[in-house]
Amino acid sequence: MSIEFARWWPILGLVAAPFIWRLSQNSTLGSSPRHRAVSAAFRISVVVLLVAALVEPVWHRSGKWMSVVYALDVSSSIDPAFVGTAIDWIASTNAEGDPAHAAFIAFGGSARAVPTVEGIRTVEVSSDGGNRSINQSVTNLEAAVTRAFRSFDSRYLKRLVLITDGNENAGNVSRVLGEAQKNEIRMFTLPATVRGEGDSWIEDIDLPDEIREQEPVTATVRVFSRVATTTTVALVGDDQTLETREVSLEPGLNEVDFEVRLPAGGAGTLSGRVQSENDSFAQNDLYTQAVSVGARPRILYVEGRLASAIYLRDALSTEGMDVSVVGPESLPETAAALENFDLVLLSDVPMDALGDTQINAILEYVRDSGGGFIFAAGESSYGEEGYA
Known part of the structure; x- marks a missing residue:
């Protein structure tokens, strides 16, 4: 005191x-x-x-008003000898600190609470997570931290001790870190010894916030390697290989960029796969994340001279866009009809070829609906009868 x-x-x-x-x-x-x-x-x-x-x-005033949760990574990337040592360390540390409340969690692809620290030794594990066992081929830190949050005694100060190699290949622990701050949970991490000195794995795949079907996008695959090595990195979309590259990896985090087009719209998956000659631990070579792919951009191409529309139409189509080519007389007269398109492109359309209702429809479409509009001038657009 x-x-x-x-x-x-x-x-x-x-x-x-x-x-x-x-x-x-x-x-x-x-x-x-x-x-x-x-x-x-x-x-x-x-x-x-x-x-x-x-x-x-x-x-x-000194006291033991503390709730401590110990979460131990038992995935197959962790050295089995370290798991045993970590269990002994948890037992001795908990006995020495003697908190008012303690809980123990083993995790891999899923997380499971056990009544005593020795119970971690007997937790059922497997390579596929069958029969409600812990899937050792996956490390889901998000699931582990979420389970830990539910294990605290709300009457005491909350402390989480997370023992892991940090090789998360499922879930996203950053999604739940805000809850730790909100509930005043202090987190302590201890690095786990990993097996496989030449191991490499994919940390994550970075994509643009919005992806359209057949639209060229840059996908950045972040690969972590323990040693300098040459490896093959493949990007797979819905079980279809999009691109494969052979790259040289440096120790630490490496970024590999792929220029790809996702072939199908809707919900799907994007996976990264790494293959190295000296990688003796294949369970963490595959990383998969969900992606949502929007429909192809829809372009209404209004051409003053339809005979010449083929060149720009083909160029836009090659870039993954759905292009509808019409003459000025077929341009819709309402903004609601134009909302079926992401962009209206007017190319060399004479001023007198458009009616007032069509021009007002474009104005409302851009001003009120946020539609895209491009005006490409040509011979028919200039002069006394033109727009300017």
């Missing part, structure tokens, strides 16, 4: 206490000695309380 003060200078105010007592005793007022003593004691008490408030004392 200890007491700390935020500031010391207010203690000087206690010097006034003797003076208050002496002035009270020497008072010439016609009061009794007992009355003067009580009055002086009251005034001195006020000074003492004021000083106590100004120094802001903090009383520290």
